[in-house]
Amino acid sequence: MGTLLIIVRRLLVAAWRYRWSAVAVSWLVCGAGWAGVYLIPNQYEASARLYVDADEGELEPHMTAVAAAHPRVRIGSYPRFSERSFRVLITLEGPEHADVAAAHADLAGRLGAKVVKRDEPARVA
Numbered sequence: 222m223g224t225l226l227i228i229v230r231r232l233l234v235a236a237w238r239y240r241w242s243a244v245a246v247s248w249l250v251c252g253a254g255w256a257g258v259y260l261i262p263n264q265y266e267a268s269a270r271l272y273v274d275a276d277e278g279e280l281e282p283h284m285t286a287v288a289a290a291h292p293r294v295r296i297g298s299y300p301r302f303s304e305r306s307f308r309v310l311i312t313l314e315g316p317e318h319a320d321v322a323a324a325h326a327d328l329a330g331r332l333g334a335k336v337v338k339r340d341e342p343a344r345v346a
Contacts, residue, residue: 267321268314270340272307273332280309283331291324293317307337318344 236243273280277298288296294315301310311328315321322342329336 266316266345267318267342268312268345269321269325269342270313271311271325271329271332271336272338272340273309273311273335274307274337275309275332275335277309279335280311280332283328284311287324287328287331290327291315291320293320294324296324296328313342314345318342 277300280298284296284298288294294313297312297314299310299312301308313321313324313328315324325339325342329339
């Protein structure tokens, strides 16, 4: 037991002696990690929105058809209870601007006059 305590004490003294080196290495590793995360490309490069004055139940068949026709585009619907001008916000996101624009036009065409406002497809930085 005595030799174990001596070994542990020596390790702690050595670690304390090189503490600033350990801090410097930690900062370098963290900096490299932050740079790596910063360089990861965004998953979605284009997005669009539709503001619709209809219930989600009415929109479901149209959204299902557009999702089947445009499988690379993710479609989400978010009901808004506090808004007066629209009841559902529909978002479209995808890796390609052309895919999102096609799905946006398809869904807006299917919904017709129920669309209150359109945010055209834009590239996400």
